[in-house]
Amino acid sequence: MIRSRRNEILVAYALMAPFIAIYAVLFVYPSLKMFALAFTNAPLIGPGDWVGFKNFQRLWSDRLFWTSVWNTCYFVILSVIPSTVLGLVVAIAVNRLTGWLQSLVLAAFFLPYILPVSVVYRIWSWMFDKDFGIAQTVITPFTGGEHVSVFRTLPLFMPAVAFVTIWWFVGFNALLFIAGLRNISCEIYEAAELDGAGDWTTFRRITWPLIWPITALVMTIQLILQLKIFDQVYLFANNVRTDATMVMVQYILKQAFQMNKGGLAAAASMVLFILIVGVSVLQFQLLRAKGER
């Protein structure tokens, strides 16, 4: 018996070995290292001296850092709520359909999500192209026939990137909502109909309370995802005027790889880290509390 118990532990560690090795080297060590680095003046590669909270003070007084925080939050506001709401709308619309039409429509909404960001970037920079983009036919009536370079006009940049991001993610969100809608049993609806509940009442009293946990989930996923925004902003800005459109991950990369300030970059990473963990925990609790009521 003791022998087989020892055997079990041995087998368990043999199976855990790759996981332990990978996590120790690529997760635990880099996390602790990032934490330590944030309090030093180290360059990107190599040792540095302990400087206490100086890096954080420097971030506090760096206007570019605040620009990046603001741009990140602005992008999150522009993208998270619309993509969640649209996801729900699409889910309800798709859920009504049946058979091949449903699969086809769902695929049409979902296909963008499966594409790499660089492909999304290429497609939309062609759509919005200043000279020959097909989207200019939609834009020109508002500008009096003037073609607009959407990604080079500062006030339009973030909304346009958010728009593309919403297009990219709406099918993904819809899919999660559809999964949630399918979990609601038909009997509840039949019972409601017998009680004479109208469509609106049914939605408000049955669908919404049951769909609320999924909404919380989708919004949390989106929020965490979009706080990490970098790819689209970097690609669409195309190395032009990056300071004005800078987002947090971009700021971290700039400090680390262009300025060779590993310590400062680590401090900025910590701020992003705390922001993501804090916001997600807070939002999840908040939404859960509301859903339970």
Add this chain to the structure above:
Amino acid sequence: MSAAAGLADDAVAAVSARRLSRLRNVNLLGLVATVATVLAAIVCAFPLYWGLITTFKPEDEIVRPGVQLWPEHFTFQNYWHVLTTTKIGVWYVNSLVTSAGVTVIVLAMAAGAGYAISQLDFPGRRIFWGLILASFMVPIPALIVTHFELMSQFHWINTWAGVIAPQLIAPITVIIYKQFFDSVPKDFREAAAIDGATEFQLLFRIYLPMNWGITTALAIITFIGAWNLFLWPFVAVTTDDQMNITVGITQVHDAFGVSYGRDLAVAMLAALPVAIVYLVFQRKVTQAIMLSAGIKG
């Protein structure tokens, strides 16, 4: 008695009449909603079609004003050009090797760890489970500086290994495996143990084959994720020859000046593998996405 029955009949008739009229309303409304949904789907998919069809047009047709839904002169010139003059072949190989590497290592690691945590009792089990849940919260881009430092200490910058390594932190895969192994009935385990099966046999003969579907779903979604990743391959690779395709194609623009057809052709080639995988394994992809979002699919 009969009056009561008649009343009940009337009530039933009233309900069904109300239902019928509502059904008619719903039918008309439903038709409008269906048409609107289909139109919205077409609008949503249009940029994909437009991007694709542009690649088959000669450059003079591409820049022609107006909406031309089908090329007048169908051409593969753009594809031919990018295939022969860019390093797209090398980028393809890089993407393929690194994505396949990530997929194989992640699944092997996750299946082993998931099985151990789900089925075996060993000291530290709770700590490892806590670590997995904790790593779920950590945004990997926040570790980019220390990952880069680590990879350069290993001399793995500009190598496949360097692109693969940080992508191996995939806690969700372990969590899903654990959940599925948890739900395998204990009877199998006891029966096999009586027959003298070892833990490894249990894993490879019973637990993994029983969850074969989930393994393929996870493999597909891991592969797509690795193929589509931009930030880390962008940071970890600085030479043309080691670039993944998602990073590489953003370079073509700079090398050849503005050519819409070629830019889009190279993008379509980059999207081709994931589009095919999605279209063939649609159900698996959606199942895996729901699972990794925490919804049972």
